[in-house]
Amino acid sequence: MNEDRRDDARLADRVRSGDREALGELYDRYAGMAIATALRVVGAREEAEDVVHDAFVAVWRKIDRFDAERGALRSWLMTVVRNRAIDRVRARRVSIEIEDADERSLLRSGPNPTMDAALKRASAGDLRSAMAQLPDDQRRALELAYFEGYTYREVAELTGVPPGTANGRLRLALGKLRDALVGTAAAPLPIGEASLREDLGR
Amino acid sequence: MNSQLTIDCATADEVAAAYGLGAVDGTDAIAVEEHLDGCSQPHAEARDLIVAASIVPFALEPVAPSPGLRDRLMASLAETPQDHRSAAVAEPPRVARVAEVMAPRRPWWQLGQLPSALAAVGLAAVIGLGAWGASLNGQLAERDAALRAVASADAAFAAEGEAGRGWVIQTGDQALFMADELADLAAGQLYELWLIDGDGNAVAAGTLTDTDGVALVTLEQTLDDATTFAVTVEIERVEQSVNDPVMVAALDA
Numbered sequence: 001m002n003e004d005r006r007d008d009a010r011l012a013d014r015v016r017s018g019d020r021e022a023l024g025e026l027y028d029r030y031a032g033m034a035i036a037t038a039l040r041v042v043g044a045r046e047e048a049e050d051v052v053h054d055a056f057v058a059v060w061r062k063i064d065r066f067d068a069e070r071g072a073l074r075s076w077l078m079t080v081v082r083n084r085a086i087d088r089v090r091a092r093r094v095s096i097e098i099e100d101a102d103e104r105s106l107l108r109s110g111p112n113p114t115m116d117a118a119l120k121r122a123s124a125g126d127l128r129s130a131m132a133q134l135p136d137d138q139r140r141a142l143e144l145a146y147f148e149g150y151t152y153r154e155v156a157e158l159t160g161v162p163p164g165t166a167n168g169r170l171r172l173a174l175g176k177l178r179d180a181l182v183g184t185a186a187a188p189l190p191i192g193e194a195s196l197r198e199d200l201g202r
Numbered sequence: 203m204n205s206q207l208t209i210d211c212a213t214a215d216e217v218a219a220a221y222g223l224g225a226v227d228g229t230d231a232i233a234v235e236e237h238l239d240g241c242s243q244p245h246a247e248a249r250d251l252i253v254a255a256s257i258v259p260f261a262l263e264p265v266a267p268s269p270g271l272r273d274r275l276m277a278s279l280a281e282t283p284q285d286h287r288s289a290a291v292a293e294p295p296r297v298a299r300v301a302e303v304m305a306p307r308r309p310w311w312q313l314g315q316l317p318s319a320l321a322a323v324g325l326a327a328v329i330g331l332g333a334w335g336a337s338l339n340g341q342l343a344e345r346d347a348a349l350r351a352v353a354s355a356d357a358a359f360a361a362e363g364e365a366g367r368g369w370v371i372q373t374g375d376q377a378l379f380m381a382d383e384l385a386d387l388a389a390g391q392l393y394e395l396w397l398i399d400g401d402g403n404a405v406a407a408g409t410l411t412d413t414d415g416v417a418l419v420t421l422e423q424t425l426d427d428a429t430t431f432a433v434t435v436e437i438e439r440v441e442q443s444v445n446d447p448v449m450v451a452a453l454d455a
Contacts, residue, residue, distance in 0.1 A: 018287065018383065020279045027272060032264030039265055049271050057278050064286035075256035082224065082259065127261035145225035146258050152220040153227075171219040171251065178254040 009068035016063045023060050030074055034081045040147050041085035051088065055081040086149035130180035138173035141166055207233040211243050218248030222255030280415070287383075352380075361431055361451035365393070368417075370431045370451050377407075377421040379431070384413040385448075387435065394436045394443065395421060397428035397453075404432070409439050429454045 014022030034055065038048035058080050059066075066076055131139065137159070144150045144158060156166035207229055214237040220226050221234045238245055352358075352371065359370040361381070368381030379395055387393065393410040407421040410433075425431075433449035 016284070016286070018284065020276060023279060024272065024276060027275060031267045031271070033260060033262065035265040035267050036262040037259040040259075040262060048265075049268060052267065053271060053275050053278065056275050057282055060279050060282060061285050063284065072256070074260075075253075078259045079224075079256065086224070124260060124263075127257060128263075131258075131261045142223065142258065145220065145223040146255070150225065151227055152217075152225045155225065167217060167220050170223060170225065171216075174219040174222065174251045174254040177257070178250050181254070181257070182250075 005068045005072065008073035012063055012066050012068060012073055015060065020060075023056065026059070026073070026077065027056055030077055034078065037078055037081050037147075038085045041082065041149070042088050047088065048085070051085045052081060055084050058084070082146070090149050126180065127177070130177050133180075134173050134176060138169045138176070141169035142173040145170055209233045209237050211237070211241060211245070214238060214241070215245060215248045218245070219251045219255065222252035223258070224255075359431065359451045359453050361433070361449045363433070363447060363449035365433060365435075365448035368433075368449060368451075370421075370425070370453065372425050375424060377423070377425045379408070379410070379417075379419045379421060379433075381410075381417045381449075383415070384410070384417060386413055387411065390437055391435050392437070392439070393448075394434050394439060395419065396432040396434065396443070396447075397421065397423050397425065398430040398432060399427045400429045404442070406439065406441060407431075409436075425453055 011022055011026060015026070031052065034052045035048055038051040038055075039045060042048050042051060055077065059077055066073060134142070141152075141155050141159065144155045145152060150158065152167045152170060153163045155170075156163040159166060161169075209230075214234055217226055217230070217234060221231055224231075226234060238248065354373045355371045356374070357372040359372075361368045361370055361379075365385045366381055366383060368379060368384070371378045371380060377397075384393065393413075394406060395408040395410065396404045397407045398404045405423055407423045408419045410417055410419050429452070431451040431453055432447040434443045434445045434447055436443060436445065
């Protein structure tokens, strides 16, 4: 486990033991980013702060399910923020199982020393620069998916392209972000835009 | 959770980016998770993309929260039990029923040997000061009196048992008992605190009924002759208890 993960684990241990100030430290570190994320999704300051409040309370309640070996605490926190924000804007469309979504987010990455090291080196400016350099169609697909809560199939409908194309744009966008952080060329999968298994094997 | 949908490695790789961005429907997302969790293949590319998705929000410019949001959050935390603690809350300490104490019985502190858990308390006093004490510090911030007691402590002895964990603190001529989130009491019950000397003589040293947050009680006796501290659950303050202790501390450790 690298130092960031150890730091996460120590902070999570303190929160797990009922130390409210430890949760306060987590808030002090990431509240600004959490507000930014929630605000980007819901669009209104007051609602964004409600989302962030609820997300930190959720982390407090569910901290026993966090496993530093499976992912970074900040990533989990931001996913919880994003899930709650998306739940609000999706209420007009379809509700997601927010509790399940929080826990699923813990399963997403697992240990990844290369990416962990890259993320540690990267600055917010690097990330913004990498995002700004994405082609418009890829950045738009990524924003629709992450900040507006659309599935890749919905992104396809909204942008008038086949699902495979929308999915491909998401892959390319994240691949470029990854490359910008790690500095290595992505190895593209040998798939064409139309070859996506439309129904995930069904 | 089982998606009842099986996908192959290629499909998992293809949708990994969308999955990482939360852009895959629930059932499909579970299928991806189950595949990645159970697959013997490394799926390095897919895992990289999933991590890359997690950093998307960090490209945003931070927005300062309103000044009152932190206080509001901390107030909410004080009223919000953690899931794992809620699940682990012990049943309220049992008060011996009348039928159980009808037979003549020696008080538990005169039985010669304290519960075996007591043997571990001395070690816990050394280990626990670091591990548990650190977690307690945040809550102590709300309790100046507790902070002063800890800051000026001459000695601290760990107490533990089915009611929870706590500390007996000696500070000058005064002794205090401090505990965090003691197990809830049933209506009409109280915790009674005891100091017991080497000959097995127990004297009542105070009572405690408020189990929320950090409890701090100044003991009515000094620790001079005491070798053991104990807590029992009673329905009223008594001078002799027939109930088993729910927390004990060795004071001569």
